[in-house]
Amino acid sequence: MSRTLDHSRLERLLREEEEKFHVEHQVSYGLYQRALQSMQGGVPMLWMIRWAGTFPVFVKEAKGARFTDVDGRSYIDFCLGDTGAMTGHAPDATLAAMNAQAAKGITLMLPTEDSIWVGEELQRRFGLKYWQFTLTATDANRFAIRMARHITGRSKILVFNYCYHGSVDETFITLDEEGTPGSRHGNLGPSVNPVETTKVIEFNDIPALETALSAKDVAVVLAEPVMTNIGIIHPDPGYHESLREITRCNGTLLIIDETHTLCTSPGGYTGKHNLHPDFLTCGKSLAGGIPAGVYGFSQEVADAFWDKLELDQSDVGGIGGTLAGNALSVAAMRATLEHVLTPPMYERCEKLADRYEEGVLESIKTFDLPWIVKRLGFRVEYWFRQTPPRNGGEANAAVDCVLDRFMHLWALNRGILMTPFHNMALISADTTEAEVDYHTKVFSEAAQALVG
Ligand SMILES: Cc1ncc(COP(=O)(O)O)c(C=O)c1O
Numbered sequence: 001m002s003r004t005l006d007h008s009r010l011e012r013l014l015r016e017e018e019e020k021f022h023v024e025h026q027v028s029y030g031l032y033q034r035a036l037q038s039m040q041g042g043v044p045m046l047w048m049i050r051w052a053g054t055f056p057v058f059v060k061e062a063k064g065a066r067f068t069d070v071d072g073r074s075y076i077d078f079c080l081g082d083t084g085a086m087t088g089h090a091p092d093a094t095l096a097a098m099n100a101q102a103a104k105g106i107t108l109m110l111p112t113e114d115s116i117w118v119g120e121e122l123q124r125r126f127g128l129k130y131w132q133f134t135l136t137a138t139d140a141n142r143f144a145i146r147m148a149r150h151i152t153g154r155s156k157i158l159v160f161n162y163c164y165h166g167s168v169d170e171t172f173i174t175l176d177e178e179g180t181p182g183s184r185h186g187n188l189g190p191s192v193n194p195v196e197t198t199k200v201i202e203f204n205d206i207p208a209l210e211t212a213l214s215a216k217d218v219a220v221v222l223a224e225p226v227m228t229n230i231g232i233i234h235p236d237p238g239y240h241e242s243l244r245e246i247t248r249c250n251g252t253l254l255i256i257d258e259t260h261t262l263c264t265s266p267g268g269y270t271g272k273h274n275l276h277p278d279f280l281t282c283g284k285s286l287a288g289g290i291p292a293g294v295y296g297f298s299q300e301v302a303d304a305f306w307d308k309l310e311l312d313q314s315d316v317g318g319i320g321g322t323l324a325g326n327a328l329s330v331a332a333m334r335a336t337l338e339h340v341l342t343p344p345m346y347e348r349c350e351k352l353a354d355r356y357e358e359g360v361l362e363s364i365k366t367f368d369l370p371w372i373v374k375r376l377g378f379r380v381e382y383w384f385r386q387t388p389p390r391n392g393g394e395a396n397a398a399v400d401c402v403l404d405r406f407m408h409l410w411a412l413n414r415g416i417l418m419t420p421f422h423n424m425a426l427i428s429a430d431t432t433e434a435e436v437d438y439h440t441k442v443f444s445e446a447a448q449a450l451v452g
Contacts, residue, residue: 064430137283138166162392359440
């Protein structure tokens with residue numbers, strides 16, 4: 001039986017870390033005070049106030065797996081822009097291609113030859129025939145959903161409890177404790193109640209999927225192949241085969257969102273596990289951090305869509321983006337796919353993730369903590385519970401906000417940035433063994449402080 005933590009001790013430790021943070025980040029604090037006068041919450045986007053410090057750290061510069069802040073402090077970055085910088089910050093090959101392209105034009109509303117190279121490479125990696133480019137993964141999901149509705153003539157979509165696929169209106173729906181669907185807590189100004197547009201069920205629940213699709217009113221299921229946004233939740237053995245079969249039987253299309261699971265292999269989880277979705281969406285790291293998203297679809301989807309498309313109306317059909325497919329993003333995507341997100345990079349990152357996982361597990365054992373580690377490719381995270389959750393509802397129930405905040409701030413105060421909304425670390429192309437070992441040391445010291 002492993003130990004339980006003393007929460008009053010935890011609260012006291014958190015206050016000490018907050019004071020330490022404040023004292024050591026005076027320049028950031030000054031900028032924050034100034035920022036409050038022109039940006040709501042003192043940040044460019046509101047989610048940037050959700051970091052563990054009492055104000056945001058302002059960045060001076062970043063390269064590879066590290067960045068420095070305006071107070072001159074250096075950090076190992078395991079957050080990596082929540083996957084946007086999985087390539088390492090400012091990768092040389094991407095930078096060179098961007099600089100070359102920027103000097104020759106950034107956005108034209110006309111294609112460049114690079115786009116064909118990227119389309120062919122995505123075909124090779126993910127197995128889907130046709131590709132379109134956006135600026136974000138959110139838009140890739142939105143447009144795939146629109147295509148699915150247009151083709152099937154059905155109005156609803158289906159998502160999994162506590163999923164996240166970007167700011168896609170239809171996805172902000174959760175199940176309450178009685179299993180009743182409703183607007184997700186915190187959903188801001190929804191255009192309609194998402195219960196009207198969306199069915200929501202738990203991940204790994206096959207009977208619920210069968211029931212939800214049997215009414216034959218669902219155009220498409222939108223799924224991460226492994227849930228990553230309420231922590232890592234793996235599919236049960238055989239789950240993906242059932243998902244594919246049940247969607248097909250009911251005339252429902254399937255979108256697999258690989259935005260985070262691209263850390264599994266160069267072809268994502270789909271490539272590694274031989275999945276056959278109708279659509280695949282991705283974004284974030286594809287262009288080394290330059291805004292770029294993609295959505296791909298099968299020949300059957302393309303044929304059905306083309307038959308129902310009025311080409312002269314295609315610019316006002318709700319699938320768009322003036323800067324989408326711009327020459328700069330496309331050049332950055334080509335260079336990143338060709339030179340950075342390569343098989344040798346994946347091999348190297350996997351080995352480092354093994355090392356990270358082993359280090360954390362060893363400390364958990366040493367301090368007899370009721371915690372586990374979850375792993376997906378070179379994404380690793382620790383959980384403050386003893387068994388892995390099978391779905392989003394179980395995962396959400398296990399969240400300990402105070403402990404999360406303490407672990408993040410302890411790490412931040414010692415030069416480590418973790419992904420803010422859970423305890424996830426991503427390894428980048430430039431992360432080193434010494435950086436992984438430093439994290440193990442800091443994690444172990446946090447555990448020691450907690451148990452006293
Ligand atoms: C699985 C998944 N899909 C899509 C997105 C949206 O990405 P973006 O905010 O870059 O559009 C996210 C963002 O976290 C995500 O986790």
